[in-house]
Amino acid sequence: xxxxxxxxxxxxxxxxxxxxxxxxxxxxxxxxxxxxxGELANAIVGDGRRLIHMNDSEQIVGLSHDGSNWNAFFWDExxxxxxxxxxxxxxxxxxxxxxxxxxxxxxxxxxxxxxATRPTAFLWDxxxxxxxxxxxxxxxxxxxxxxxxxxxxxxxxxxPDSGDRAFLWKDGHxxxxxxxMDTDSANADIRPVAxxxxxxxxxxxxxxxxxxxxxxxxxxxxxxxxxxxxxDTFAYxxxxxxxxxxxxxxxxxxxxSGLGDHAFIWDEANGIRDxxxxxxxxxxxxxxxxxxxGQVVGRAGLYVRREDGGGTNEKIGAFLWDxTTGMRYIxxxxxxxxxxxxxxxxxxxxxxxxxxxxxxxxxxxxxxxLRPNDPLSxxxxxxxxxxxxxxxxxxxxxxxxxxxxxxx
Numbered sequence: 001x002x003x004x005x006x007x008x009x010x011x012x013x014x015x016x017x018x019x020x021x022x023x024x025x026x027x028x029x030x031x032x033x034x035x036x037x038g039e040l041a042n043a044i045v046g047d048g049r050r051l052i053h054m055n056d057s058e059q060i061v062g063l064s065h066d067g068s069n070w071n072a073f074f075w076d077e078x079x080x081x082x083x084x085x086x087x088x089x090x091x092x093x094x095x096x097x098x099x100x101x102x103x104x105x106x107x108x109x110x111x112x113x114x115x116a117t118r119p120t121a122f123l124w125d126x127x128x129x130x131x132x133x134x135x136x137x138x139x140x141x142x143x144x145x146x147x148x149x150x151x152x153x154x155x156x157x158x159x160p161d162s163g164d165r166a167f168l169w170k171d172g173h174x175x176x177x178x179x180x181m182d183t184d185s186a187n188a189d190i191r192p193v194a195x196x197x198x199x200x201x202x203x204x205x206x207x208x209x210x211x212x213x214x215x216x217x218x219x220x221x222x223x224x225x226x227x228x229x230x231x232d233t234f235a236y237x238x239x240x241x242x243x244x245x246x247x248x249x250x251x252x253x254x255x256x257s258g259l260g261d262h263a264f265i266w267d268e269a270n271g272i273r274d275x276x277x278x279x280x281x282x283x284x285x286x287x288x289x290x291x292x293x294g295q296v297v298g299r300a301g302l303y304v305r306r307e308d309g310g311g312t313n314e315k316i317g318a319f320l321w322d323x324t325t326g327m328r329y330i331x332x333x334x335x336x337x338x339x340x341x342x343x344x345x346x347x348x349x350x351x352x353x354x355x356x357x358x359x360x361x362x363x364x365x366x367x368x369x370l371r372p373n374d375p376l377s378x379x380x381x382x383x384x385x386x387x388x389x390x391x392x393x394x395x396x397x398x399x400x401x402x403x404x405x406x407x408x
């Protein structure tokens with residue numbers, strides 16, 4: 001290659017690579033629609049139970065309607081969605097309703113076994129099928145809510161002459177009643193929702209509010225946010241660091257009762273903290289899930305008063321929160337040209353993948369899977385850097401050109 005041609009190649013290459021880089025824009029998350037057969041059940045029910053869950057392999061379990069019955073589904077990217085368990089009799093009387101999944105693909109929930117009129121807790125996997133975990137004592141029904149990597153299961157069971165009682169089930173040991181707190185009444189419902197790999201359990205009492213349980217300390221209240229009543233706190237998830245997230249009532253100038261929902265995070269060292277009070281971002285929020293990196297997802301909004309005395313949400317949607325950046329709306333972290341709105345973030349795994357419910361142009365409403373983009377491979381260099389490279393290419397090209405002319 002002659003010096004003149006090399007000069008042209010260097011300068012041309014610098015200019016060619018600058019054009020697409022300057023046009024590119026990086027977003028923290030990509031989003032794709034999850035194609036699940038049938039009409040989908042609500043992702044969140046009234047007491048905060050999530051009817052859809054995701055593990056670190058992005059395997060998802062939930063509930064959908066095939067036109068005749070409600071069915072439990074299992075979804076992964078390679079095989080799509082498929083039903084397991086039996087067909088159901090109706091939304092609130094389904095034969096199989098899944099609530100949790102671990103990284104081994106074990107699923108827990110409730111199931112109407114044989115000709116039973118009330119459901120009992122189950123543990124299911126592809127190899128072994130459906131296992132009946134039974135109930136506490138002589139209770140007529142039980143509901144399994146979560147399973148950890150050891151296969152330990154938590155949930156609650158109806159107990160005669162009292163309210164619902166929390167259980168911990170272990171293979172070979174059966175169900176253990178986790179008891180109550182000293183502030184609970186005899187008819188209080190004690191309902192755990194999550195368990196981590198250390199055996200710590202998070203849940204809620206209808207009398208004493210959100211709680212944490214472990215073998216050494218028993219069941220303890222998490223406390224409440226400022227102005228909130230003790231039963232106003234709901235725990236929805238716990239990670240392997242013992243951090244718990246949920247929602248609680250606190251002072252709100254926009255609520256007729258003077259109290260509004262705010263997302264919280266709790267840990268042993270800091271107690272309960274409000275993470276939903278961020279002016280100009282949100283003044284109400286609910287946190288549904290937390291991963292081992294301390295990333296929290298949920299739903300939030302910014303409610304504002306109008307001059308006529310009414311009000312409206314100036315901003316509403318799914319959020320992602322962490323200690324460093326605080327609360328951010330997920331819609332602001334995906335490419336707006338996709339035409340997707342994520343209304344609720346339901347779950348987040350340890351790889352940062354988010355399971356959300358929303359709407360998409362051409363897709364309608366449904367579940368979306370959001371995966372973090374790699375900033376090292378996709379983020380463009382600043383424009384100034386590319387202009388500098390272009391200039392250097394021209395400078396070296398000119399020097400090679402002069403040398404070539406002198407040699408001729």
